[in-house]
Amino acid sequence: xxxxxxxxxxxxxxxxxxxxxxxxxxxxxxxxxxxxxxxxxxxxxxxxxxxxxxxxxxxxxxxxxxxxxxxxxxxxxxxxxxxxxxxxxxxxxxxxxxxxxxxxxxxxxxxxxxxxxxxxxxxxxxxxxxxxxxxxxxxxxxxxxxxxxxxxxxxxxxxxxxxxxxxxxxxxxxxxxxxxxxxxxxxxxxxxxxxxxxxxxxxxxxxxxxxxxxxxxxxxxxxxxxxxxxxxxxxxxxxxxxxxxxxxxxxxxxxxxxxxxxxxxxxxxxxxxxxxxxxxxxxxxxxxxxxxxxxxxxxxxxxxxxxxxxxxxxxxxxxxxxxxxxxxxxxxxxxxxxxxxxxxxxxxxxxxxxxxxxxxxxx
Amino acid sequence: xxxxxxxxxxxxxxxxxxxxxxxxxxxxxxxxxxxxxxxxxxxxxxxxxxxxxxxxxxxxxxxxxxxxxxxxxxxxxxxxxxxxxxxxxxxxxxxxxxxxxxxxxxxxxxxxxxxxxxxxxxxxxxxxxxxxxxxxxxxxxxxxxxxxxxxxxxxxxxxxxxxxxxxxxxxxxxxxxxxxxxxxxxxxxxxxxxxxxxxxxxxxxxxxxxxxx
Amino acid sequence: xxxxxxxxxxxxxxxxxxxxxxxxxxxxxxxxxxxxxxxxxxxxxxxxxxxxxxxxxxxxxxxxxxxxxxxxxxxxxxxxxxxxxxxxxxxxxxxxxxxx
Numbered sequence: 001x002x003x004x005x006x007x008x009x010x011x012x013x014x015x016x017x018x019x020x021x022x023x024x025x026x027x028x029x030x031x032x033x034x035x036x037x038x039x040x041x042x043x044x045x046x047x048x049x050x051x052x053x054x055x056x057x058x059x060x061x062x063x064x065x066x067x068x069x070x071x072x073x074x075x076x077x078x079x080x081x082x083x084x085x086x087x088x089x090x091x092x093x094x095x096x097x098x099x100x101x102x103x104x105x106x107x108x109x110x111x112x113x114x115x116x117x118x119x120x121x122x123x124x125x126x127x128x129x130x131x132x133x134x135x136x137x138x139x140x141x142x143x144x145x146x147x148x149x150x151x152x153x154x155x156x157x158x159x160x161x162x163x164x165x166x167x168x169x170x171x172x173x174x175x176x177x178x179x180x181x182x183x184x185x186x187x188x189x190x191x192x193x194x195x196x197x198x199x200x201x202x203x204x205x206x207x208x209x210x211x212x213x214x215x216x217x218x219x220x221x222x223x224x225x226x227x228x229x230x231x232x233x234x235x236x237x238x239x240x241x242x243x244x245x246x247x248x249x250x251x252x253x254x255x256x257x258x259x260x261x262x263x264x265x266x267x268x269x270x271x272x273x274x275x276x277x278x279x280x281x282x283x284x285x286x287x288x289x290x291x292x293x294x295x296x297x298x299x300x301x302x303x304x305x306x307x308x309x310x311x312x313x314x315x316x317x318x319x320x321x322x323x324x325x326x327x328x329x330x331x332x333x334x335x336x337x338x339x340x341x342x343x344x345x346x347x348x349x350x351x352x353x354x355x356x357x358x359x360x361x362x363x
Numbered sequence: 364x365x366x367x368x369x370x371x372x373x374x375x376x377x378x379x380x381x382x383x384x385x386x387x388x389x390x391x392x393x394x395x396x397x398x399x400x401x402x403x404x405x406x407x408x409x410x411x412x413x414x415x416x417x418x419x420x421x422x423x424x425x426x427x428x429x430x431x432x433x434x435x436x437x438x439x440x441x442x443x444x445x446x447x448x449x450x451x452x453x454x455x456x457x458x459x460x461x462x463x464x465x466x467x468x469x470x471x472x473x474x475x476x477x478x479x480x481x482x483x484x485x486x487x488x489x490x491x492x493x494x495x496x497x498x499x500x501x502x503x504x505x506x507x508x509x510x511x512x513x514x515x516x517x518x519x520x521x522x523x524x525x526x527x528x529x530x531x532x533x534x535x536x537x538x539x540x541x542x543x544x545x546x547x548x549x550x551x552x553x554x555x556x557x558x559x560x561x562x563x564x565x566x567x568x569x570x571x572x573x574x575x576x
Numbered sequence: 577x578x579x580x581x582x583x584x585x586x587x588x589x590x591x592x593x594x595x596x597x598x599x600x601x602x603x604x605x606x607x608x609x610x611x612x613x614x615x616x617x618x619x620x621x622x623x624x625x626x627x628x629x630x631x632x633x634x635x636x637x638x639x640x641x642x643x644x645x646x647x648x649x650x651x652x653x654x655x656x657x658x659x660x661x662x663x664x665x666x667x668x669x670x671x672x673x674x675x676x
Contacts, residue, residue, distance in 0.1 A: 029364040104391075134413070135413060135490045135491070135492070136416075136417045139421070140417060142417075143421045143424075146421050146424070147425060149425070149429050150397070150429075150432075153432055153433075157436050165436070169433065169436065173433075176426065176429060179425075194493075195490070196492055365578060366578060366579075369578045369583075370582075373582070376590065377589055377593070380590055380593045380613055383593075383597065383606070383610070383613065384593055384596055384597035384610060384613075392606050392609060393609065396612065399613070400616070403619075406586075406620065406623075409578060410624060410627045412623050412626070412627070415635050415638050415639065418639065419642070422642045422646055423612075423642070427646060431605065431608075431609065431653070434605065434657060443603050449669070450602075453599065453600060454600050456599060457595075457598075457600035458600070461592045461595055461596035464591065464595055468592070469588075478580070478628050478629060481628065481630045481631075482629060482630040482631050483630065485630055485632070491632075494632055495632055498632050498636050499639070502633075502636075503636050513647050514643060514646070516647070517650050517651050518647075521651050524651065524654040525658065
């Protein structure tokens with residue numbers, strides 16, 4: 001029984017006499033909507049806290065990698081820095097260039113963060129700890145990652161600035177190219193599980209497997225190493241992070257698609273980038289690193305979400321690590337890698353996985 | 364709740380579809396089309412076609428509409444100038460034809476009609492995606508394979524058409540339109556100035572048709 | 577459960593909007609978008625019939641329609657880009673080279 005189920009059972013079992021509560025008990029549909037909204041608010045709160053501390057972690061790690069301290073003035077270890085950043089962003093002057101398309105210019109930053117939040121709703125953080133478990137969960141993620149292109153393209157186009165436009169168009173081409181390899185790299189996992197539901201995918205990774213006699217946790221990273229590698233590379237490209245940060249390459253394009261943005265609109269783009277990192281790492285953890293599962297039973301079921309966050313932290317660290325160590329790709333190298341290496345390799349890996357699954361099928 | 368959601372999604376779908384047709388700025392039209400496709404995906408999900416709904420978003424909203432936007436931005440289209448008698452005539456004819464089509468549909472739906480015999484209820488334990496997959500690889504295997512051929516032909520066709528014929532005197536000066544916008548080694552976006560070069564653009568950078576000094 | 581008539585009515589209205597768009601607009605890209613609207617109206621009818629008949633065949637057809645629509649858009653937009661390069665316009669009434 002999941003936490004949510006327990007919570008709703010507790011709520012429905014309460015001897016409430018308030019008319020609103022009585023009405024809710026009698027009407028399951030609105031009760032469902034309200035309960036889901038509460039879940040969303042809770043997950044949103046956790047998510048945004050994690051995102052703001054991701055920014056802090058990035059600055060801290062970057063500082064250490066460059067022999068600096070990073071933020072250490074606001075609070076102990078600079079832990080209140082995210083708060084200070086948000087306050088600063090809110091109080092900055094909001095400027096809008098004269099000849100922009102105002103509506104599109106304003107909705108683009110919102111579009112940057114919404115897809116990341118929506119696709120996080122299908123990620124099971126712990127046993128039963130997901131906003132929803134739909135039977136097309138993985139497709140929800142792929143759909144939302146394809147919607148994510150709009151923020152950058154529209155932001156770049158609406159700014160009416162050549163650097164922004166080039167950044168936006170670069171990003172559109174980049175995200176479309178890498179989305180293919182990303183989608184195909186997940187097919188191997190789907191083949192092994194036989195379901196698109198994220199909870200089923202995690203459950204399939206519990207326990208131990210033996211690879212050439214070697215006992216390993218049943219995580220798909222061990223059976224699908226190539227797919228995991230491709231997924232991570234494309235994840236870098238999808239989130240516009242170094243070494244694929246061509247859309248905002250500061251040495252060529254000023255700041256790329258968000259050149260003209262300021263104040264909280266810039267803040268939303270910023271938040272959107274880090275939300276995308278968290279979401280895509282959460283998906284990678286779910287697909288390849290076994291979600292909340294751990295090979296040993298060290299924790300009771302209600303605390304297993306800790307493993308999820310441990311794995312998430314490792315992957316997020318890899319993202320930050322890569323950003324501060326790797327140089328940027330050139331545009332033609334980026335396209336070559338996407339179309340001539342990742343796509344054929346992921347297709348070949350799908351064929352290989354399919355053959356293995358077919359051979360092992362009981363007949 | 365399902366009928367209420369259906370009405371909501373339908374209203375969103377129809378209003379945004381109307382705005383696609385009525386709005387004069389093609390970028391706004393394209394964005395309303397994205398909204399319309401997402402609303403349609405919602406309707407599909409309400410009809411228990413989850414896979415189709417998600418594919419609708421991935422294919423239409425995520426791929427096709429991005430392509431549309433890409434082309435609109437590449438061609439740098441502004442709002443359509445629409446004036447003159449021809450436009451009024453065109454509008455008249457268009458809305459008249461629309462009214463006739465709606466009238467036909469209403470007549471058809473108002474008349475006596477019934478759908479054929481329904482099959483046995485679907486097995487709820489088999490997911491929508493799985494059932495569709497089985498169907499695609501058994502009953503519809505041949506059309507499925509043909510689809511891949513269609514996609515291949517379209518891909519080759521699109522590349523051939525947009526590349527233009529090499530060596531034709533009328534072809535555009537830059538071979539690939541993408542290279543122009545991506546800026547990778549493209550002269551129009553970032554003219555490279557070597558030491559000793561003059562600031563005057565070289566003849567090769569000037570657009571075709573202009574005579575060089 | 578959604579009544580069959582409603583879904584068909586929405587589909588018919590969507591198709592009509594597509595028809596009007598093709599007839600009213602001069603911008604080839606918007607006309608193309610209207611054609612997409614008509615295709616989607618057909619898809620909606622297919623899905624609603626599939627639901628009413630307890631059959632998945634309609635959904636498979638929708639899948640094929642989507643694949644063909646993707647192919648069509650790729651080729652169509654390539655043609656429009658070429659046209660724009662040739663005539664500097666995407667308005668269908670200015671593209672009258674075939675007139676005798």
